[in-house]
Amino acid sequence: MESDSSYKNKKVINIGIVRELTGLSERQIRYYEERKLIFPDRTPGGSRKYSFADVELLVEIANKIEDGVQTHEIRKEMLRSQKKQNPEEIRRKMIQGQLNAQFGFRKGPYS
């Protein structure tokens, strides 16, 4: 009996499929990662893996950008909305993978 969030937050989707699901270009998807808005997992070989939650987030990001909001500003918003959560909530989300590690201990190329 897998919980919903187990599907929603599992990082199993390639960038090509994310492109299809979101309508964004791969360039855009990678750029938003560079701007620290999204944090896909990586296979040992280096391929990005996204969750459905990531896909949803990307769509939200794209909408804001269409509204003229800069990635810089979007990032601030995201950090702000996170700080409003209590530590318990954050811990829970981290464990379930609903939260992209944003507090220093990431390994990726963009730190």
Add this chain to the structure above:
Amino acid sequence: MESDSSYKNKKVINIGIVRELTGLSERQIRYYEERKLIFPDRTPGGSRKYSFADVELLVEIANKIEDGVQTHEIRKEMLRSQKKQNPEEIRRKMIQGQLNAQFGFRKGPYS
């Protein structure tokens, strides 16, 4: 507000990830397809795409095989359990992609 089944049945996962999630070899996964137990989508380029539901099904298949049941027999079981559903149910599942087209009009290499 995406429904759960929208995630569970969307075919977005590569065979490599399916291998990881199930513990099966790619050879096995492809073989079960050849035996008409599983029906991944294909990208235009020909790469297989699986859903979480497919992953679950593969695990069930693997368990039966471990119990000595042959693919042949498993397939019969699957068809039997399908026939017990009423046409409405079947139609609904087809639409939601919960059912792998098993009634002739498939395009794949294994018909």
Add this chain to the structure above:
DNA sequence: AAACTATGTTATATATCCTTACACAATTAT
């Protein structure tokens, strides 16, 4: 004995993804 089952392995080809770099119009900052 012959056929089939389930799986591994190997070879070759195609698809997909990666990073880096250059370009450039538009916007924002100094």
Add this chain to the structure above:
DNA sequence: ATAATTGTGTAAGGATATATAACATAGTTT
């Protein structure tokens, strides 16, 4: 107003992932 930054396209070259087909084989079923 000039300089810097933003957001995105595109191209090159390389690495990773997947595809099919073929051969092998131990075990099972016919």
